Amino acid sequence: MPEGHSIHRLARRHRRLLKGEVVHTSSPQGRFAEGAAMLDGRTVLGTDAWGKHLFHRFDDGWLHVHLGLFGRYRDGSGEPPEPKGALRLRMVTDAHWIDLRGPTACELLADPERDALLARLGPDPLRPGTPASAAGERIARSRAPIGTLLMNQAVVAGIGNVYRAEILFRHALNPWTPGREVDPATWTVLWDDLVVLMEAGVRTGRIVTTDADDRERPHGRVRRTDAHYVYHRTGLPCRRCGTPVASAELAARTVYWCPVCQPEA
Known part of the structure; x- marks a missing residue:
């Protein structure tokens, strides 16, 4: 599933392509035919993102998209290609075209409905x-x-499995540490670091969490094999201490950590 940096990156790109433009909309697949008909011929006033949710602003509401596991966008200039397959x-x-396929959510929301959706989400590190x-404050009260x-996503919006594993490693936190045992000063430093990492992800379109000194090749473009400390590195040596990286299921996803650098409390 795309993490929050990808959605903010899409929002910025769509803002460049669509803001102030009249759009002609269709649903070749037919699953969003009614909504597409309501948007056809209208002007996009702007775009926004909150966590993993993307919004396009129109004069009386919003187009809301959540890509989920299988959703993806594609765009281009000039005449769009012949529509094929499940094009939502x-x-x-x-000047441009944008295609959306396979989202979990693609719907029109009035302002109160969007407000209600946002009220269910936690703060987004990429919101200035x-x-x-x-x-x-919520983490400090939780035993989870x-x-x-x-x-x-009701606690922090936009973090996915990669950022979870990597930010916990960078701040020496064991994934099973209860929230209420995370020192507030540690959380503040972690949050600030997360903002920096996710903003870099928006700029580059990649998640790179390693410091140069911890990479096999410290100079030049970061290779995929050097990009992460623990994510998808089960059994490989920790980049800092050499201990094999561990993994287990937590919150329905595989979490990765170093048993030495991130010891149990």
């Missing part, structure tokens, strides 16, 4: 000016493992 939504301007305390809390 096509948006076309005079969001303090660490916005999520920290920090590795579970980070995957709960």
Whole structure:
């Protein structure tokens, strides 16, 4: 599933392509035919993202998209290709086209409905000016493992399995540490680091969490094999201490950690 940086990156790209443009919309697949008909010929006023949710603003509401596990966008310039397969939504301007396939959610929301959706989400590290305390206060009251809390979109919006594993390693937190045992100062530093990492992800379209000194090749473009500390590295040596990376299921996903660098409390 795309993590929050990917959705913010899409929002920025769609803003460049669509803002202020009249769009012609269709649903070749037919599953969003009524919504596409309501949007056809209208002007996109802007785009926004919150966690893993993408929004396109129109004069009286929003197009809301959640890509989920299988959703994806594709775009191009000039004449769009012949529609094929399960194409949920096509948006076309005079200069560009955007195709959406396989989303978990593709729906029209009025302002109150969007507000209600956002009220169910936790703070997003990529929303400018969001303090660490916005999520920290809830974490400090919880007995749930920090590795579970980070995957709960009602606690922090936008974190997925990669950022979870990597940010916990970077701050020496065992995934099973209860939230209420995470020191507030540690959480603040972790949050600030997460903001930096996710903003870099928006700029580059990649998740790179390793420091140069911890990579096999410290200079030049970061190779995929050097990009992460523990994610998908089960059994490989920890980049800092050499201990084999461990993995287990937590919050319905596989979590990765170093048993020495992230000891149990």
